Amino acid sequence: MPNFIIINKKIKNFKKKIIISGDKSISIRWVLFASLANGKSKAKNLLISEDVLAAIKAIKKLGIKTTFVKNTCTIYGNGIEGYNYKKNIVINAENSGTLGRLILGFLVNTKYPIKLIGDKSLSKRDFKRISDPLQKFGAKIKLTNKKNLPLTIMGSSNLKPIKYLENKGSAQCKSSVMFSAMRTNGTTIIKAKKSRNHTELLSKYLNLPVHVRVNKNYDEIKVSKIKTIRPLNYNIPSDISSSAFFMVLTVLSNNSELLIKNVNINPSRTGIITILKRMGVKINFINKKIYKGEKIADINIKSTKILKPINSPSKLNNKAIDEFLIIFLVAAKAKGISYFKNLGELNQKESPRLEWGSYILNKMGVKTVTTKNSIKIFGNPNLKINKKIIIKNFLKDHRVFMTSVIAAYSFGGKWKIHDKESINTSFPNFLKIINKIKN
Ligand code: S3P
Numbered sequence: 001m002p003n004f005i006i007i008n009k010k011i012k013n014f015k016k017k018i019i020i021s022g023d024k025s026i027s028i029r030w031v032l033f034a035s036l037a038n039g040k041s042k043a044k045n046l047l048i049s050e051d052v053l054a055a056i057k058a059i060k061k062l063g064i065k066t067t068f069v070k071n072t073c074t075i076y077g078n079g080i081e082g083y084n085y086k087k088n089i090v091i092n093a094e095n096s097g098t099l100g101r102l103i104l105g106f107l108v109n110t111k112y113p114i115k116l117i118g119d120k121s122l123s124k125r126d127f128k129r130i131s132d133p134l135q136k137f138g139a140k141i142k143l144t145n146k147k148n149l150p151l152t153i154m155g156s157s158n159l160k161p162i163k164y165l166e167n168k169g170s171a172q173c174k175s176s177v178m179f180s181a182m183r184t185n186g187t188t189i190i191k192a193k194k195s196r197n198h199t200e201l202l203s204k205y206l207n208l209p210v211h212v213r214v215n216k217n218y219d220e221i222k223v224s225k226i227k228t229i230r231p232l233n234y235n236i237p238s239d240i241s242s243s244a245f246f247m248v249l250t251v252l253s254n255n256s257e258l259l260i261k262n263v264n265i266n267p268s269r270t271g272i273i274t275i276l277k278r279m280g281v282k283i284n285f286i287n288k289k290i291y292k293g294e295k296i297a298d299i300n301i302k303s304t305k306i307l308k309p310i311n312s313p314s315k316l317n318n319k320a321i322d323e324f325l326i327i328f329l330v331a332a333k334a335k336g337i338s339y340f341k342n343l344g345e346l347n348q349k350e351s352p353r354l355e356w357g358s359y360i361l362n363k364m365g366v367k368t369v370t371t372k373n374s375i376k377i378f379g380n381p382n383l384k385i386n387k388k389i390i391i392k393n394f395l396k397d398h399r400v401f402m403t404s405v406i407a408a409y410s411f412g413g414k415w416k417i418h419d420k421e422s423i424n425t426s427f428p429n430f431l432k433i434i435n436k437i438k439n
Contacts, residue, residue: 002420003418003419003420003421004416004417004418004419004420005405005415005416005417005420005431006414006415006416007405007408007409007414007415007417008408008413008414008415009409009412010253010409010410010411010412011249011253011409011410011437011438012438013253013254013255013256014250014253014256014257014258014437014438015256015257015258016257016258016259016436016437017258017259017260017261018246018258018259018260018261018433018436018437019238019260019261019262020238020239020242020243020246020260020261020263020427020429020433021045021047021048021049021238021239021242021427021428021429022045022046022047022236022237022238022239023047023236023237023238023239023240023241023264024047024049024051024052024098024239024241024242024426025098025171025196025198025239026198026202026234026236026237026264026294027043027046027047027052027055027236028051028052028055028096028098028099028102029102029175029198029199029202030043030046030202030232030234030236031046031052031055031056031059031073031075032055032059032102032103032106032179033202033206033229033232034075034077034231034232035059035062035064035075035077035083035106036077036079036080036082036083036106036229037075037077037079037229037230037231037232038077038078038079038080038228038229038230038231039076039077039230039231040074040075040076040077040231041074041075041077041231041232041233041234042072042073042074042233042234043072043073043075043233043234043235043236044071044072044234044235044236045071045235045236045237045238046071046073046236047236047239047426048071048428049424049425049426049427049428050094050095050096050424050425051094051095051096051098051099051425051426054092054093054094054095054096054099055096055099055103056073057092058091058092058093058099058103059075061085061089061090061091062083062084062085062089062091063078063082063083063084063085064076064077064078064082064083077229077231079228079229080183080226080227080228080229083110085112085114086112087112087113088112088113088115089112089114089115090114090115090116090117091103091114091115091116091117092117092118093116093117093118093122093149094118094119094122094425095118095119095121095122095350095396095422095425096118096122096425097122097125097172097349097350098172100116100118100122100125100127100149101127101129101130101172101173101175101176102172102175102176102179103116104116104127104130104131104134104141104153104176104180105130105134105175105176105177105178105179105180105182105183106179106183107139107153107155108134108137108138108139108153108155108156108159108179108180108183108184109139109155109156109157109159109183110153110154110155111155111157112154113152113153113154114152114153114154115150115151115152116149116150116151116152116153117149117150118149118150119396120395120396121350121351121395121396121397122149122350123144123148123149123150124148124395125148125149125348125350126147126148126348127143127147127148127149127151128143128146128147129168129170129173130172130173130176131143131151133162133164133173133176133177133180134153134176134177134180136160136162136164137156137159137160137161137162137180137181137184137188138156138158138159138160139153139154139155139156139159139180140153140154140156141153141154159180159183159184159185160184160185160186161181161184161185161186161187161188161189162177162181162188162189163188163189163190163191164177164188164189164190164191165190165191165192166190166191166192166193166195167193168193168345169193169194169195169317169318169321169345170195170345171195171196171197171198171199171268171318174190174192174195174199174221175199177190178190178199178200178203178210178221178223179199181223181224181225182208182209182210182223182224182225182226183225183226184225185225186224186225187222187223187224188222188223188224189220189221189222190220190221190222190223191218191219191220191221192218192219192221193217193218193318194217194218194219194268194315194318194319195268195318196266196268196269196318197212197219197266197268198266198294200212200219200221201266201292201293201294202232202292202293203223204293205232205292205293206229206230206232207230208226208229209223209224209225209226210222210223210224211223217315234292235291237262237263237264237291237294237296238260238261238262238263238264239263239264239426239427240263240264240265240266240269240270240272241269241322241323241426242426242427242430243260243263243299244272244322244323244326244327245326245402245403245405245406245430246258246260246433246437247260247272247276247283247299247301248276248326248327248329248330248406248410249406249409249410249437250301250302250303251276251281251301251302251303251304251307251330252303252329252330252333252406252410252411253303253409253410254303255303256302256303257300257301257302257303258299258300258301258437259286259298259299259300260298260299260301261298262296262297262298263296263297263298263299264294264295264296265285265288265295265296265297265299266294266295267295267319268318268319269319270319271316271317271318271319271320271321271323272320272323272326272327273299274316274319274320275310275312275316275320275323275327275330276301276327276330278308278310279304279307279308279309279310279330279331279334280304280306280307280308281301281302281304281307281330282301282302282304283299283300283301284299284300284301285297285298285299285300286298286299286300306335306381307330307333307334307335307379307381308334308335308336309331309334309335309336309337309338309377309379310331310334310338310339311338311339312327312338312339312340312341314341314342317342317343317345321345321346322349322399324340324343324346324353324354324357325353325356325357325360325399325400325403326399326402326403326406327340328340328357328360328361328375328377328403329361329403329406329407329410331377331379332361332364332366332377332379332380332383332411333379333380333381333383333410333411334377334379334381335379335381336379337376337377337378337379338376338377338379339374339375339376339377340374340375340377341373341374342373342374343373343374343375344372344373347372347373349397349399350395350396350397350398350399350400350425351393351394351395351397351400353397353399353400354370354372354373354374354375355370356393356397356400357370357375357403358370358375360391360400360403360404360407361377363389363391364383364385364389364407364411364413365383365385365387366378366379366380366383383411384411384412385411385412385413386412386413387413387414388413388414388415388416389404389408389413389414389415389416390415390416390417390418391404391415391416391417391418392418392419393418393419393422396419396421396422396425397419397422398422398423398424398425398426398427399426400419400422401417401418401419401420401422401423402423402427402430404417405417405430405431405434409434
């Protein structure tokens with residue numbers, strides 16, 4: 001099977017109902033929490049993708065048994081002190097920043113040194129943002145080039161609680177510190193800029209000693225040592241970040257409509273909905289419910305003829321952090337100039353996404369002005385592509401591939417998009433769902 005896709009036709013009108021695979025952030029957190037639970041936890045609709053399978057391989061290395069029967073995953077936790085592993089183990093987080101960063105929080109009290117490695121993309125990403133606070137607890141972490149993987153973590157049996165200011169709006173940093181605090185005597189106080197709050201909601205559902213005071217821009221989170229985690233059966237809702245590709249495909253197509261079932265619409269993740277609505281898109285949530293603290297709904301979305309440009313408020317950045325590449329395509333068709341600012345964090349992802357966003361748009365013939373942390377997109381409501389476009393991402397970045405595919409189906413042109421296998425990290429069914437919508 002070639003590792004690229006050729007697309008040379010726009011998609012025709014469609015009216016479809018689709019189901020997207022499980023949420024990646026919740027899947028990885030479920031695996032990690034379940035690995036320390038007192039007994040057997042089961043998850044239905046766990047995302048089966050390389051990132052989540054890497055999490056399962058990681059906990060297996062730590063001596064935790066897991067099984068899969070059809071789409072149900074079972075993890076047999078042995079309690080919070082239940083990891084059982086040999087000296088000098090190596091954990092491979094592969095492409096997953098979430099796994100690499102979160103699991104370190106679980107390893108601050110290891111008895112032996114553990115090496116953490118990742119693929120080429122993850123090895124370029126910043127781990128100092130995690131090692132700095134974790135060392136304050138008392139763990140010892142040795143990084144490559146002072147900020148990268150491979151790293152070695154050596155835990156401490158005498159961890160001290162810390163005060164931590166998380167001001168990047170990174171849920172990975174916040175969660176890693178929360179997990180470390182759960183291993184530490186005393187109470188850690190975290191002041192965290194708003195970011196996705198799945199760790200907090202899961203902790204609350206599990207009755208763990210985590211107290212959150214919600215403020216306007218920052219949350220104050222107090223975390224004390226956990227004594228036990230009860231088993232956690234979970235039916236994982238669909239991922240809004242994966243749904244986003246099909247939402248935008250619908251918006252940019254003619255006379256089309258899509259219903260996406262059972263999506264996690266946690267308000268810390270719905271920046272894309274707010275942004276699209278402000279650009280004139282009609283979106284409705286149907287069958288709203290709450291499941292273990294998480295909001296869930298079916299999303300109904302329609303194609304939109306006239307799209308308004310947006311000066312995107314920075315306060316939405318963390319709520320849409322994984323969706324900007326795909327949002328940029330909507331801005332490309334808007335009537336006017338859109339502006340996205342304070343987005344330096346986008347260049348910290350699997351590949352520098354702000355740069356990739358403007359690269360793809362420029363290839364499509366869309367003018368952009370890009371700085372280190374902002375992009376202006378000069379939209380064109382009549383945008384049509386007739387030329388050949390080749391996209392070859394040199395780092396494994398699933399969202400660059402999927403955004404390019406949606407651009408090809410929405411605007412036309414003759415596209416060759418490399419690195420098809422990157423979808424296996426987060427959304428192995430992506431092309432199958434495209435085919436379902438096409439036929
Ligand atoms: C994630 C947090 C975000 C996001 C990533 C998943 C998480 O990263 O980009 O895809 O599950 O905590 P940052 O916390 O680094 O912003």
